[in-house]
Amino acid sequence: MSATKPLSQRLHLSVFGLVQGVGFRPFVYGLAQRLNLSGWVANDGDGVQVEVEGSNENLQTFQRLLYTELPPLAIIDRCDATPRPLCPEVGFRIVHSISGAANTSVAADAAVCADCLNELFDNSNRRYRYPFINCTNCGPRYTITRRLPYDRPYTSMVDFTLCERCLNEYEEPGDRRFHAQPNACEACGPTLDFVGVDGTPIAGDPIAQTLDAIRQGLIVAIKGIGGFHLVCDADNAEAVRQLRSRKQRDDGKPFAVMAANISSLEQLVEIDSDSLQRLSSSAAPIVLLPKCEQGKGRPVAHEVAPDLGALGVMLPYAPLHHLLFFEAAGRPHDPTWRGVAHPLRLVMTSANPAGEPLVIGNAEALSLLDDLVDRVLLHNRDIDCRCDDSVVQAGSPPMVVRRGRGMAPQTIALATDGPQILALGGWFKNNICLTKQQRAYVSPYVGDLANANTCRFLEQTVEHMCRLFAVEPQAVACDRHPDFYSTRLAHQLADQWQVPLVAVQHHHAHIASVMAEHGLQGAVIGLALDGVGLGDDDMAWGGELLRVEGAEYARIGHLRPLPLAGGDRAAREPWRVAAAMLHQLGLNAEIPERFPVAGSEVVAQMLRQNLNCPPTSSAGRWFDGVAALLGACPYNRFEAQAAMTLETLAQGHLGAEKAGAGCINEDQQLDLLPLVAQLLGETNPVRGAQCFHAGLVAALECWVLNACAQTGIQDLVLGGGCFLNRLLRESLCARLRTRGISVWLGEQLPCNDGGLSLGQAWVARQAIAN
Numbered sequence: 001m002s003a004t005k006p007l008s009q010r011l012h013l014s015v016f017g018l019v020q021g022v023g024f025r026p027f028v029y030g031l032a033q034r035l036n037l038s039g040w041v042a043n044d045g046d047g048v049q050v051e052v053e054g055s056n057e058n059l060q061t062f063q064r065l066l067y068t069e070l071p072p073l074a075i076i077d078r079c080d081a082t083p084r085p086l087c088p089e090v091g092f093r094i095v096h097s098i099s100g101a102a103n104t105s106v107a108a109d110a111a112v113c114a115d116c117l118n119e120l121f122d123n124s125n126r127r128y129r130y131p132f133i134n135c136t137n138c139g140p141r142y143t144i145t146r147r148l149p150y151d152r153p154y155t156s157m158v159d160f161t162l163c164e165r166c167l168n169e170y171e172e173p174g175d176r177r178f179h180a181q182p183n184a185c186e187a188c189g190p191t192l193d194f195v196g197v198d199g200t201p202i203a204g205d206p207i208a209q210t211l212d213a214i215r216q217g218l219i220v221a222i223k224g225i226g227g228f229h230l231v232c233d234a235d236n237a238e239a240v241r242q243l244r245s246r247k248q249r250d251d252g253k254p255f256a257v258m259a260a261n262i263s264s265l266e267q268l269v270e271i272d273s274d275s276l277q278r279l280s281s282s283a284a285p286i287v288l289l290p291k292c293e294q295g296k297g298r299p300v301a302h303e304v305a306p307d308l309g310a311l312g313v314m315l316p317y318a319p320l321h322h323l324l325f326f327e328a329a330g331r332p333h334d335p336t337w338r339g340v341a342h343p344l345r346l347v348m349t350s351a352n353p354a355g356e357p358l359v360i361g362n363a364e365a366l367s368l369l370d371d372l373v374d375r376v377l378l379h380n381r382d383i384d385c386r387c388d389d390s391v392v393q394a395g396s397p398p399m400v401v402r403r404g405r406g407m408a409p410q411t412i413a414l415a416t417d418g419p420q421i422l423a424l425g426g427w428f429k430n431n432i433c434l435t436k437q438q439r440a441y442v443s444p445y446v447g448d449l450a451n452a453n454t455c456r457f458l459e460q461t462v463e464h465m466c467r468l469f470a471v472e473p474q475a476v477a478c479d480r481h482p483d484f485y486s487t488r489l490a491h492q493l494a495d496q497w498q499v500p501l502v503a504v505q506h507h508h509a510h511i512a513s514v515m516a517e518h519g520l521q522g523a524v525i526g527l528a529l530d531g532v533g534l535g536d537d538d539m540a541w542g543g544e545l546l547r548v549e550g551a552e553y554a555r556i557g558h559l560r561p562l563p564l565a566g567g568d569r570a571a572r573e574p575w576r577v578a579a580a581m582l583h584q585l586g587l588n589a590e591i592p593e594r595f596p597v598a599g600s601e602v603v604a605q606m607l608r609q610n611l612n613c614p615p616t617s618s619a620g621r622w623f624d625g626v627a628a629l630l631g632a633c634p635y636n637r638f639e640a641q642a643a644m645t646l647e648t649l650a651q652g653h654l655g656a657e658k659a660g661a662g663c664i665n666e667d668q669q670l671d672l673l674p675l676v677a678q679l680l681g682e683t684n685p686v687r688g689a690q691c692f693h694a695g696l697v698a699a700l701e702c703w704v705l706n707a708c709a710q711t712g713i714q715d716l717v718l719g720g721g722c723f724l725n726r727l728l729r730e731s732l733c734a735r736l737r738t739r740g741i742s743v744w745l746g747e748q749l750p751c752n753d754g755g756l757s758l759g760q761a762w763v764a765r766q767a768i769a770n
């Protein structure tokens with residue numbers, strides 16, 4: 001007589017989250033095999049559908065291990081289980097994708113994994129030195145995806161027919177490359193070509209030829225995962241100067257550097273544990289870190305990041321990058337070379353003419369980059385979605401500066417369901433946000449909307465993401481500034497689709513972005529410090545204390561306005577802001593003496609007569625003015641140069657606090673002129689920068705505590721680009737938290753204008769729901 005079979009049941013599981021293109025189906029297959037379960041697994045528009053049948057005990061174990069043994073790149077947001085009738089079948093299988101509207105996400109591109117690296121450098125492996133090696137745990141995802149579900153026919157890999165050996169891997173559930181959509185090898189996959197700027201092929205091994213060109217001091221355009229990089233030797237000062245000149249990059253604006261490994265980066269920067277984790281993650285962003293102290297390490301050419309205390313560094317993330325360092329090391333057989341400091345350091349900067357979108361196509365590269373580079377390293381795998389490198393700033397926790405390759409378009413979970421919204425962001429650092437159910441899809445960085453090509457890229461991003469995620473917006477959100485291209489496009493689309501348009505005040509959106517990310521409900525105090533945003537009174541705001549609740553906000557305080565002589569020109573010429581400070585301190589006559597530059601007497605007169613001197617409450621302009629007063633930065637050659645210079649001068653330290661650094665009047669207006677007055681006689685820029693930061697932190701602390709006491713609100717949200725100042729951010733947060741204030745910052749999105757679109761979408765959702 002046979003033994004009694006254990007009680008069985010069948011479950012249908014609907015798995016939502018980041019579960020496509022990350023090896024989730026083979027993981028489910030292996031788990032079911034291990035637990036002797038029958039059934040099937042398939043992708044669909046919502047995520048992954050699973051049916052499993054077996055003993056109750058094994059089904060319970062299966063559901064638990066789904067979460068605890070996930071593949072490295074997978075994320076489960078939710079798993080709904082529904083009982084189903086028993087179905088006699090043998091074994092477990094992976095079935096073709098089930099069609100349907102896309103309600104899932106697509107994984108971000110992932111840095112090459114350790115297993116693939118081991119194969120890449122193993123001269124007995126068939127993928128030895130193959131620059132497009134990948135598996136289910138790594139490789140391109142978003143940048144090759146044309147639509148969902150994420151299957152090879154819907155990616156740019158459709159152009160490459162798998163050879164027999166690659167096809168066997170692709171179809172074998174137990175293989176690491178099972179349904180790895182970019183799977184390929186030298187026999188059937190993408191290939192490299194090294195060419196001149198006219199497209200003429202250059203004979204020889206493309207990797208060796210590229211390295212040789214870089215060593216000769218040439219500039220090479222290299223096609224990567226999300227677009228082309230402009231690359232040169234970071235130790236060759238003349239090559240860096242040439243790159244800066246050809247790209248028309250301002251003299252002080254820094255470049256990022258790629259080095260072979262952590263040991264190599266330690267020659268350049270100070271790496272803390274949080275930054276080490278970010279550098280080594282699958283996202284592999286650029287991380288802004290403090291430069292090594294003078295005399296320690298081996299710095300790159302001064303021209304890479306002149307006069308700044310931080311350097312943007314990254315590790316190789318594409319197989320192609322690793323191969324350049326491997327070639328430079330002489331293709332050693334000893335694997336320990338990968339952990340030893342490597343002499344080669346490469347400047348890696350986005351390949352685009354000044355202000356234009358990142359170049360992604362081969363023909364585009366040859367036509368647009370011919371004046372910028374000497375050679376081009378191409379490949380024939382199309383990039384369907386351009387994606388700049390992500391940038392993260394060191395700190396506790398690290399702060400996202402730019403969300404791009406490796407981070408976007410991973411979803412941000414929202415606390416509640418709501419209407420489908422398209423939000424179009426602002427003018428600077430533009431990106432877009434789509435909401436659907438309890439998810440926000442934030443696009444990669446688009447850029448500043450200063451030229452026609454970037455504006456077209458914005459339109460293409462809207463079209464692509466709406467199609468990719470099957471979103472049909474029920475409202476369109478934008479900034480209130482009527483002259484932004486994003487605002488004009490929002491009006492056009494709202495009219496075209498016949499849906500409501502929701503214009504969201506700039507600083508309200510900064511605070512709302514953080515609230516959306518953290519699921520904050522109820523009222524908060526918002527402190528928004530940035531360069532500029534249009535206020536309700538049509539004035540330039542930028543130092544705001546807000547009360548935010550739901551779709552509503554109120555301005556409860558602001559920084560004392562400064563008159564900007566010449567309007568926007570003052571943002572480019574900080575000495576004009578310093579002149580305004582002197583004027584308000586009753587020292588107008590000293591302006592020409594302190595700033596003996598062309599036009600200073602005219603500026604003094606403009607301020608006396610209040611001619612073309614629009615006021616602004618911008619916190620960014622206070623940084624500008626103080627930097628100019630200290631003689632550190634009279635002109636901004638690039639955005640926020642004066643503020644960055646002031647932070648660099650402070651060297652990470654607050655100065656001695658002096659009494660009366662800030663004054664709060666009865667309208668909750670914070671006046672920083674007393675702090676400026678204390679700095680007028682300062683002849684040491686370092687001491688001056690440290691004292692300014694100390695006084696500003698103390699004044700902001702007092703301002704916030706006063707507002708919290710008056711409103712009874714203990715939750716403070718910080719937003720705006722000024723909080724990329726690490727000294728300001730960390731000092732203020734520490735002081736407020738010791739006073740019992742709960743302080744919230746953006747962690748997945750930048751605090752600068754790269755976070756606006758999420759805040760706009762969050763406000764619009766609540767506005768139309770009401």
